[in-house]
Amino acid sequence: MYSAEISRKNPGCFIFLLDQSASMEDPFGGSADRKKADELATIINKLIHNLSIRCAKGDSMYDYFHVAVIGYGQDTVVKSAFDGPLTGKDLIPISELANNPLRIEDRTKKTDDGAGGLVEQTVKFPLWFEARHAGGTPMSSAFKMAAEIVQRWVAEHPKGFPPIVINITDGEATDGDPVPEAKALGSLGTDDGATLVFNIHLSSAAANAIELPASDEGLPDKFAKQLFEMSSSLTPFMIGRAKELGMPAGDGARGFVFNAQPMQVIQFLDIGTRPANLR
Amino acid sequence: MIDALHPIAAAPFSVQAFSCQKAGNARSEYEDAWAIRGSDSPTRCRVAVADGATESSFSALWAALLVESFVRGRRTGTEFFDRLGAIRRLWRRKIRGRPLPWYAAEKAGKGAYAAFVGATLNAVNHGWRAVAIGDCCLMQITGSPADRVLLKSFPLTHSEQFGSSPFLVGSVRKPDDDPLPHLRMSEGILAPDDMLVFTSDALAAWLLRRAERGEPAWDAIGPDGIRTQEEFEGLVAQAREDGTRNDDMTLVRLTRRNGIERGTT
Numbered sequence: 001m002y003s004a005e006i007s008r009k010n011p012g013c014f015i016f017l018l019d020q021s022a023s024m025e026d027p028f029g030g031s032a033d034r035k036k037a038d039e040l041a042t043i044i045n046k047l048i049h050n051l052s053i054r055c056a057k058g059d060s061m062y063d064y065f066h067v068a069v070i071g072y073g074q075d076t077v078v079k080s081a082f083d084g085p086l087t088g089k090d091l092i093p094i095s096e097l098a099n100n101p102l103r104i105e106d107r108t109k110k111t112d113d114g115a116g117g118l119v120e121q122t123v124k125f126p127l128w129f130e131a132r133h134a135g136g137t138p139m140s141s142a143f144k145m146a147a148e149i150v151q152r153w154v155a156e157h158p159k160g161f162p163p164i165v166i167n168i169t170d171g172e173a174t175d176g177d178p179v180p181e182a183k184a185l186g187s188l189g190t191d192d193g194a195t196l197v198f199n200i201h202l203s204s205a206a207a208n209a210i211e212l213p214a215s216d217e218g219l220p221d222k223f224a225k226q227l228f229e230m231s232s233s234l235t236p237f238m239i240g241r242a243k244e245l246g247m248p249a250g251d252g253a254r255g256f257v258f259n260a261q262p263m264q265v266i267q268f269l270d271i272g273t274r275p276a277n278l279r
Numbered sequence: 280m281i282d283a284l285h286p287i288a289a290a291p292f293s294v295q296a297f298s299c300q301k302a303g304n305a306r307s308e309y310e311d312a313w314a315i316r317g318s319d320s321p322t323r324c325r326v327a328v329a330d331g332a333t334e335s336s337f338s339a340l341w342a343a344l345l346v347e348s349f350v351r352g353r354r355t356g357t358e359f360f361d362r363l364g365a366i367r368r369l370w371r372r373k374i375r376g377r378p379l380p381w382y383a384a385e386k387a388g389k390g391a392y393a394a395f396v397g398a399t400l401n402a403v404n405h406g407w408r409a410v411a412i413g414d415c416c417l418m419q420i421t422g423s424p425a426d427r428v429l430l431k432s433f434p435l436t437h438s439e440q441f442g443s444s445p446f447l448v449g450s451v452r453k454p455d456d457d458p459l460p461h462l463r464m465s466e467g468i469l470a471p472d473d474m475l476v477f478t479s480d481a482l483a484a485w486l487l488r489r490a491e492r493g494e495p496a497w498d499a500i501g502p503d504g505i506r507t508q509e510e511f512e513g514l515v516a517q518a519r520e521d522g523t524r525n526d527d528m529t530l531v532r533l534t535r536r537n538g539i540e541r542g543t544t
Binding site: 053060124126 | 334336337377379381382383385386389454
């Protein structure tokens with residue numbers, strides 16, 4: 001199980017569910033100057049960027065992954081978060097994403113100059129969607145939409161690596177209990193295993209996170225326990241990657257981080273988007 | 280017939296190369312490389328195999344530059360890896376001439392990576408010296424046909440050693456990426472019936488695993504086991520059915536010519 005090769009014939013499927021509700025305007029991880037919505041948009045845009053680089057081969061792109069980013073928020077709307085030429089599209093091949101960003105910004109970053117110092121370098125920073133924060137948290141509907149996409153996908157790729165769905169939220173659903181919808185999503189799968197459903201809870205304060213727990217002991221409230229219950233166990237490959245990154249990941253570790261800080265979101269997305277080795 | 284340029288004493292080695300790309304890929308997507316030079320030289324012969332990393336871009340080009348540069352030069356070991364500047368510049372020049380989309384340009388900027396094994400053989404005393412970085416392997420098989428055994432496997436010796444992330448040599452020089460501390464060296468003497476095989480990692484791991492399980496491994500890759508590309512593809516199919524990772528596979532086999540073959544083409 002969870003060992004199918006990721007190839008152009010049997011690509012991986014990643015679906016990101018992004019909370020875009022009003023509370024995402026709050027500061028992230030105790031930082032006064034960064035809203036959760038802004039930070040999350042940067043992290044997911046950077047993730048698509050990194051996935052594009054992983055799939056770049058020579059002067060072209062190998063479609064190892066298909067990606068959807070679903071936003072849920074204002075007026076209980078659940079829809080593709082992509083802006084620009086990809087508006088309205090849900091699951092699309094990575095090459096289509098890479099070739100159609102909303103815009104490409106020039107940003108500067110400091111890099112090692114090879115002589116012990118740092119030098120500023122201009123880098124391309126493509127963006128596929130803007131940050132948003134308004135309205136309620138229709139998380140259950142987002143899982144329902146993910147299930148529709150996954151159902152299509154597994155019918156077309158019955159032997160492939162199962163889809164990976166990562167939900168990122170700072171709170172509780174406002175459209176009913178999301179657990180049954182997440183369970184329904186997790187019951188879909190391929191010959192290689194059930195769909196992997198992971199959850200990241202974002203922290204408003206600079207509090208300690210609970211990373212990759214194997215049980216719900218120590219989780220502070222029923223909403224945290226709900227998100228734990230909605231989360232699949234990590235695959236052995238992912239547990240190995242988590243350990244490489246210095247995260248605690250024992251047997252039965254679930255793909256769930258509670259009270260995550262920005263760095264933990266980035267690390268978890270790195271783990272959660274590494275199904276196995278690419279061909 | 281008699282080779283006029285290389286009389287009887289010449290052509291001391293017989294070398295054959297076989298290769299196969301990943302299942303499902305086009306031949307143009309093969310990212311291993313091999314090179315042979317001087318198999319008919321009365322003094323020395325050089326052989327190299329490299330395995331371009333799937334995860335990097337333009338790695339087939341980098342692997343080809345490494346093996347060609349090695350067999351065409353005279354440097355061995357640290358000297359070879361200490362002077363990669365010329366082929367690194369050549370790699371960059373070939374990439375720079377292309378109009379690349381943003382993702383391809385960024386990936387190319389990270390450089391290409393490859394594992395490598397190369398050896399120099401002395402045609403007079405049949406001694407060999409090899410250098411390796413990463414998980415491409417050289418194996419010396421000894422004994423007569425039908426009774427062959429593994430004498431040495433270099434740099435990896437057991438099948439469990441494959442599959443991790445070995446250090447690979449990069450096409451872009453980086454401060455924390457110096458290959459020299461990661462080089463491995465070995466040497467030996469090739470007896471009359473011995474053969475040297477150079478392989479990329481997936482095939483080497485499978486052959487060692489078969490041998491560890493007590494299954495026949497070495498005759499299958501000898502001169503009587505594989506004579507044609509079709510026979511090599513049969514071996515690759517067998518390895519994949521046996522659970523070997525879907526990877527490019529390369530086998531370069533070198534034997535000493537016997538008295539009957541010597542001097543003929």
